[in-house]
Amino acid sequence: MHVPSQTLGEVLLDWFRRVARRLPWRETKDPYAIWISEIMLQQTRVEAVIPYFERFLERFPSAAVLAAAPEEEVLTMWGGLGYYSRARNLQQAARMVAERGRFPETYEEILALPGVGEYTAAAVASIAFGLPYAVLDGNVMRVMSRVTCDFSDIGSLATRNRLRDAAQRCLPPGEAGDTNQALMELGATLCLPRDPHCLLCPLAAHCRARAEGVQNELPTKLRRPATVAVETALLLIEEEGRILMRQSASGGRMAGFWELPEADAMPGVTATEEAHRFRHSIMNRAYRCTVYRAKLPEPAEPPPAGYCWIERSRLPNLPISTMAKKALQTGSRDR
Ligand code: SF4
Numbered sequence: 001m002h003v004p005s006q007t008l009g010e011v012l013l014d015w016f017r018r019v020a021r022r023l024p025w026r027e028t029k030d031p032y033a034i035w036i037s038e039i040m041l042q043q044t045r046v047e048a049v050i051p052y053f054e055r056f057l058e059r060f061p062s063a064a065v066l067a068a069a070p071e072e073e074v075l076t077m078w079g080g081l082g083y084y085s086r087a088r089n090l091q092q093a094a095r096m097v098a099e100r101g102r103f104p105e106t107y108e109e110i111l112a113l114p115g116v117g118e119y120t121a122a123a124v125a126s127i128a129f130g131l132p133y134a135v136l137d138g139n140v141m142r143v144m145s146r147v148t149c150d151f152s153d154i155g156s157l158a159t160r161n162r163l164r165d166a167a168q169r170c171l172p173p174g175e176a177g178d179t180n181q182a183l184m185e186l187g188a189t190l191c192l193p194r195d196p197h198c199l200l201c202p203l204a205a206h207c208r209a210r211a212e213g214v215q216n217e218l219p220t221k222l223r224r225p226a227t228v229a230v231e232t233a234l235l236l237i238e239e240e241g242r243i244l245m246r247q248s249a250s251g252g253r254m255a256g257f258w259e260l261p262e263a264d265a266m267p268g269v270t271a272t273e274e275a276h277r278f279r280h281s282i283m284n285r286a287y288r289c290t291v292y293r294a295k296l297p298e299p300a301e302p303p304p305a306g307y308c309w310i311e312r313s314r315l316p317n318l319p320i321s322t323m324a325k326k327a328l329q330t331g332s333r334d335r
Contacts, residue, residue, distance in 0.1 A: 007170075007172065008147070008170050008203060008206045009170040009171055009172040009175065009179050010172055011202050011203060011206065012170065012179055012182040012183060012186065012202060012203070013172065013175055013178055013179055013182060014202070015182065015186070015202035016178055016179075016181060016182030016185060016186075017178070019185075019189075020181070020182075020185065021046075021185075023037075023046065023050065024037075024050060024053055024054055024057075025037035025053060026181075029128060030128070031103040031105075031124060031128035031129065032062060032063050032097070032103055033057055034123075034124055034127050034128045035093075035103070035110075035113075035116075035120075035124050035128070036053065036056060036057065036090070037049065037053055038120045038123045038124055039086055039089075039090055039115060039116075039120065040052060040053055040056075040081060040086075042083070042086060042120070043082065043083050043086075044081055044082070048081075049081075052077075052078070052080070052081055055077060056077050056078075059073075059077055060074070060077070060094075063094040063097035063098045063103065064094075064098040066090070066091060066094035066098075067091065067094040067095040067097070067098035067099075068098075069091070071088070071091060074087050074088075074090070074091050075087055075088075085115070086115055089113075089114040089115025090115060092114045092115075093113040093114045093115060093116070096113060096114075097113075103128075105129055106125070106131070107121050107122065107125040107131055107133050110124050110125055118136075119135055119136060119137055121133070122134060122135045122136075122180070123135050123180060126171075126176035126177040126180050127177035127180065127181065128177070130174055130175075130176060130177055131176060132168070132171050132173075132176045133168075133176060134164050134165075134167035134168040134170070134171060134176070134180060135167070135180045135183070135184065136160060136163060136164045136167060137184060137187075138187070139183070139184045139186070139187025139188050139191070140163070140167055140180075140183045140184060140187060141154050141160065141163050141219060142187050142191055142193065142218070142219050143183055143186055143187045143191045143203070144163040144166045144167050144183075145159075145163060145209075145218045145219035145220070146191060146196070146207055146208075146209035146210070146215050146218045146219070147166070147203055147206060147207050147208060147209070148163070148166050148208060149208035149209045149212060149214065149218070150162065150163065150166075150218070150219075151217075151218065151220050152220060153220050153221065153222040154219045154220065154221055155221060155222060155224070167180075167183060170183070186201070186202070186203070191203075194216065195216065196215055196216075198210050198215060224284060225284045226284065227281075227284050227285070227286050228284055228285050228286070229286050229288070230285050230286065230287050230288070231287075231288050231290075232262060232287055232288070232289050232290075233262065233263035233264070233271075233289070233290050233291075233292060234260040234261070234262060234263070234289055234290070234291050234292070234323075234324075234327045235260060235261045235262070235263055235266060235269055235271070235291075235292055235294040236260060236275055236291055236292065236293050236294065236327065236328070237261065237269065237293075237294050237295065237296060238293070238312075239309070241311060241312050241313070242309040242310060242311055242312070243260075243309070243310050243312060243315075243328070244260075244261060244296070244303055244307050244308075244309060244310075245258045245259060245260060245261075245307065245308060245310045245324070246258070246259055246260075246261060246306050246307045246308070247259075247308075248321070256319055257319045257320065257321040257324075258310065258318055258319065258320050258321065258324060259321050259323070259324050260291075260323075260324050260327050260328070261307060263292065263294075266294075266304065268296075268297050269294045269295065269296060269297070270294060270295050270297070271292035271293070271294045272292070272293045272294060272295060273292065273293050274290060274291070274292055274293075275291040275292060275293050276290075276291050276329075277289065277290050277291070278291075278326045278327070278329075280322065280323050280326055282323075287323065289323065289326070289327060291327045315328070
């Protein structure tokens with residue numbers, strides 16, 4: 001049996017240092033600049049990000065400058081990259097960094113910044129500070145599922161954790177940043193979703209999927225059940241600052257959570273006006289909800305069986321379902 005003389009991480013690093021594209025955020029160790037690049041790269045291609053990154057850094061060279069800038073200007077500089085919540089989060093995070101006087105230096109502190117998830121925190125922590133955190137994006141998942149020949153569904157948390165652990169074991173001491181980038185680059189350029197370029201791949205001798213000839217069958221992505229569209233009408237029945245609600249019965253997924261009544265469950269109630277509409281997804285159900293202001297038939301007391309009047313002021317302290325929260329965002333009429 002062939003035993004590779006270098007570890008997988010060392011092979012990756014050698015390859016990456018030979019072939020790595022020159023990108024402006026790879027020319028710096030400034031955590032602020034690396035963080036900006038990672039946020040920009042979240043949903044945008046590398047080539048598209050480069051000019052934005054350069055202009056943005058020229059105008060906002062530090063967290064303090066970004067924090068102090070008018071929001072309109074930040075959004076304007078971001079214009080074209082889309083997903084404007086990223087720009088707003090970026091400025092909010094820059095204010096936190098500016099207040100603190102330094103960029104956070106641990107994974108947990110970076111993760112606590114608005115707009116930063118596990119992937120971005122691992123990328124910034126490893127690239128800017130050399131901390132040993134493996135990144136796990138779609139490219140890395142594909143490479144690691146093939147290298148380890150893991151046929152489990154990559155939609156499952158257990159599989160993702162296992163692939164992250166496998167990627168983590170690849171990180172040579174002190175080289176987490178470049179190794180993470182190498183894995184992502186390999187997934188983006190050689191270990192493609194279809195017909196990976198195994199003959200050119202530095203990991204060919206380490207790759208179990210290739211050895212077994214099953215690389216095109218990986219990763220496994222189980223199909224989600226088809227989405228079911230559901231129309232629903234919710235009633236906002238409000239009197240003197242109190243709202244009629246019902247607590248979900250024990251035993252169900254939402255047991256104990258407070259809900260607004262559904263129109264179908266209260267046939268005697270009169271809707272007075274449409275308050276607003278929103279969409280909401282639960283598992284494979286896509287709800288289109290219409291919220292109606294409504295009145296109970298006279299006399300209004302006592303409430304129908306199973307329902308209670310809840311003071312609006314108590315709502316922040318009660319478990320409220322997300323659907324009810326969205327429905328209640330229409331605000332109060334008689335506060
Ligand atoms: S050998 Fe092929 S399947 Fe395996 S990591 Fe390399 S490109 Fe991907």
